[in-house]
Amino acid sequence: MVVKNKLKAVDFFCGGGGMSYGMQLAGIEVLAGIDFEITCKETYLANIKGAQFLNYDVFELSEAELEHKLEINKFDDDLVFIGCSPCQYWSLINTDKKKSEKSKSLLSEFERFVQYFSPGYVVVENVPGVLNRREESGLGEFIDWLVDNDYVVHYEVHNTSEYGVPQNRRRFTLIANRVNELELSPIKSSKLLTVADVIGEKNGFPKVQAGHQDKTPFRHSVARLKDVTLRRLKKVKKDGGNRLGFANDPELQLPCFVGKDSSFKDTFGRLWWNKPAPTITTKFFSVSNGRFVHPEENRALSLREGATLQSFPKSYIFHGRTNEIIARQIGNAVPPEYSRRIAQAIINSRNSIT
Template structure:
């Protein structure tokens, strides 16, 4: 295969703190800008990636605002992950208006593709999106592109989580080599990802890493986590420890809360509430606390030194949990970028796409 590094200029819509961007950059793609309406994403995006952060609502974005960034390479890539809340299985009641607004962002992404006509497009989102009519409408915006999409089990590409995501890659250059099937890797475990971090207690913040902090636990929750075993559930506890809601028939079917992770297995899906012991199986495997924000970020495959806060800024669990939980895992972004780079190399060389072994 051609060894030349293709010059691909990308814009990352809905970039958040830069998970997808960081992965694309690691694969060799030149991300020229990230766009997001959340001002709290600016520092982590710009501190870790050599690209400007555009604080904009994508709904209000004009295609002309992106042309200068996409024209800075030999090829152009429009990438992004529109907010997935309307397709979440949680808190669906009373949300029809919000769901409609979020669906509109998926279609806005499609309209920008249709107007800008970049050489390449990639979209990452929740697996459920593929079953909704809005996804079919998005595909209509890709007229003239070769399109491949599938639901990817992230653990199979080296992300230490049980996390399924819809990944779409589209190209105007060729129709071959657009699948992530080649990007397999041995499963990574919680132990491999976070076991070397210093031990901390519930409510403690590590002196040299403010993000390595875990919220305090009530006396009852401390008793509960001490009674919990890795991979277990609240059903293992003595009756007096079980929450009243779980004693009811309606709560008995929800075992995946108040649990510890297992060292030698992938973590559960990291969510926006991953810092709370009672919010899922987010207890540390051996220490009596929930996982820290740094551990959550590392399970999302952010590098150990990824900066999320300016020096001296206080840690706010809800804000940082949201930013980390909503991020695209960096390793997934890198796998997507590697497929795109290999695809462009094959187009340039005139030879069929060959899987790259550079990433894994």
């Protein structure tokens, strides 16, 4: 017979709710999101219906306290623990390791809760760096514990573009299962989505100028640009051009790029219409922090465009005092469609039990 889905999840380091939303979309009940960043609370609660937001620093949260607050039990086969800890320390693009040093121990803190509760399923999503440096990050020890405690463990670096997300985003993903003997991995998509599939006028994104501020929940807001930056963008070729378009103009060329035409070419670069977007970082709102210029318009991506490229639905509500806060919520998120495909793999494995 088919097993009825009774799965419930606790989302550690939940941020603005990307992972929780995908889990919920697949049919898993989300009990709570846990995060020390209070600016995520309003966004999380606006979209993850029925869930609690626990504003805690995980270093200061005890296992017994979580057990009491959520009324969850040890060795619950229906329980999913999710740990997508902030990854700045292990990211290749991070340059200031001192600021992010505390984050390098977050995986070990998450392991503490996994060891205490032994949930039926464990999901971890992070930058590939945690695998490349598995001993230093604590990942190797964590995997060893899972295997020793009868979990079947899948772990690999996946590109979310293969999983229904219109974005090249390489992420380490671990799914551990102790309920049956199946190795679970995210469910792949049959179609590669591109930028043209999700943004642009035909997809409900009207043309706007740099500096446009959208006060509606749609958040089609765009960063302002200096006149000289706008002049630079006008020389960048449409649909995939880069900063070499203004490299030979002495008034526009940046001194730091003189003689370095082969370096950092994504800076001031445009997205391609017929390719997935590059990784949407917390700085996607800025033309000088990567290939984040609209394929045709002379501006950076809007907040809503960045969210859409992260696979958030257009109905997703973002709250934040500044555009930068919202951009950080979007860039740090697990793409909800990727999360949904992880959740669906778990659900399918349970429904296959007869």
